[in-house]
Amino acid sequence: xxxxxxxxxxxxxxxxxxxxxxxxxxxxxxxxxxxxxxxxxxxxxxxxxxxxxxxxxxxxxxxxxxxxxxxxxxxxxxxxxxxxxxxxxxxxxxxxxxxxxxxx
Amino acid sequence: xxxxxxxxxxxxxxxxxxxxxxxxxxxxxxxxxxxxxxxxxxxxxxxxxxxxxxxxxxxx
Numbered sequence: 001x002x003x004x005x006x007x008x009x010x011x012x013x014x015x016x017x018x019x020x021x022x023x024x025x026x027x028x029x030x031x032x033x034x035x036x037x038x039x040x041x042x043x044x045x046x047x048x049x050x051x052x053x054x055x056x057x058x059x060x061x062x063x064x065x066x067x068x069x070x071x072x073x074x075x076x077x078x079x080x081x082x083x084x085x086x087x088x089x090x091x092x093x094x095x096x097x098x099x100x101x102x103x104x
Numbered sequence: 105x106x107x108x109x110x111x112x113x114x115x116x117x118x119x120x121x122x123x124x125x126x127x128x129x130x131x132x133x134x135x136x137x138x139x140x141x142x143x144x145x146x147x148x149x150x151x152x153x154x155x156x157x158x159x160x161x162x163x164x
Contacts, residue, residue, distance in 0.1 A: 061156050065152040065153065068152060069148045071145050071149060075145065079146060079150055083154075084164065
């Protein structure tokens with residue numbers, strides 16, 4: 001019973017994070033960068049917390065992929081950046097080649 | 105005078121001897137395979153990333 005409660009809590013907190021990232025993107029607070037990570041378009045403490053949490057987890061996964069495919073983390077990050085920016089729906093922020101934010 | 109002319113002519117003719125120089129390159133010839141390798145790695149990385157986007161939807 002306690003395990004079930006913990007499992008539920010974990011699942012719920014996960015979806016809370018997901019909602020936060022999606023919301024942050026939709027509200028134009030967070031954008032997709034060329035380096036495969038998210039960045040704060042308008043930073044505040046809460047946004048920065050989401051950004052650093054998401055990026056830490058993304059980097060772990062990117063390192064795994066680099067190891068698996070026998071390439072460098074830099075290559076994986078630049079491909080991820082490309083794909084993330086392509087997948088971003090219109091109206092949300094993406095990073096341009098000159099480093100500035102642009103609403104897609 | 106005449107001798108000078110002969111010497112001069114000799115010199116001029118000597119300057120005209122055909123000379124073909126064959127230079128052996130000191131570096132070995134290399135075939136650049138980087139482009140192909142890059143492409144293959146990119147395809148593999150992209151495939152792994154697509155899987156990640158599916159598995160870790162809350163991160164993207």
